[in-house]
Amino acid sequence: MLQLFYRFCYLAFLTNTYSVSFLLVLL
Known part of the structure; x- marks a missing residue:
């Protein structure tokens, strides 16, 4: 369960x- x-x-x-990296690529 913990795993x-x-x-x-x-x-x-x-x-x-x-x-986050996808948003950075869009910027």
Whole structure:
């Protein structure tokens, strides 16, 4: 259960990083 939560946090961190870099590319 804890590993699933850790994996979810990691996935959220990856999507957040990708969206930030995508916004930087748009700028």
